[in-house]
Amino acid sequence: xxxxxxxxxxxxxATEVPQYADPDKPAACEQIPADACAGAYQTKGCSSGWxxxxxxxxxxxxxxxxxxxxxxxxxxxxxxxxxxxxxxFDKNNFTGDQVTITSDGEFNKYVSLADVPExxxxxxxxxxxxxxxx
Numbered sequence: 001x002x003x004x005x006x007x008x009x010x011x012x013x014a015t016e017v018p019q020y021a022d023p024d025k026p027a028a029c030e031q032i033p034a035d036a037c038a039g040a041y042q043t044k045g046c047s048s049g050w051x052x053x054x055x056x057x058x059x060x061x062x063x064x065x066x067x068x069x070x071x072x073x074x075x076x077x078x079x080x081x082x083x084x085x086x087x088x089f090d091k092n093n094f095t096g097d098q099v100t101i102t103s104d105g106e107f108n109k110y111v112s113l114a115d116v117p118e119x120x121x122x123x124x125x126x127x128x129x130x131x132x133x134x
Contacts, residue, residue: 024110025079032079032108037131038086038101041077044112049074054086054131061092061128075126079110084133092127 025031029046032039037056042049052071054060062072072092080086080103090096099119103109113123
């Protein structure tokens with residue numbers, strides 16, 4: 001008696017676009033990739049500028065003479081994937097004033113730093129980030 005089994009060499013890849021639209025995502029913003037922890041955006045409405053994908057387990061300092069220096073003190077919007085937490089710091093060595101943004105819901109969590117009183121002091125003042133996921 002033989003059994004027909006299918007063997008997959010790689011697990012199925014998660015889709016980069018959620019099945020349902022993120023209710024808080026600004027319309028002009030690119031989606032955060034499924035394999036990333038978070039995204040940082042230059043402008044709060046994504047009407048112009050860049051987007052930085054922050055990998056799961058990523059620790060990035062926006063130091064001089066690195067390609068990350070262009071992002072130093074220029075982040076206005078943060079998006080965090082479900083099950084992940086992003087900690088942002090106002091010093092490039094993961095020190096100084098910090099806040100942690102956690103997305104524990106079903107959708108990505110987007111935060112415009114200028115629009116939230118407890119985060120406004122970090123609007124365009126972020127110099128390093130750490131991101132972890134469950």
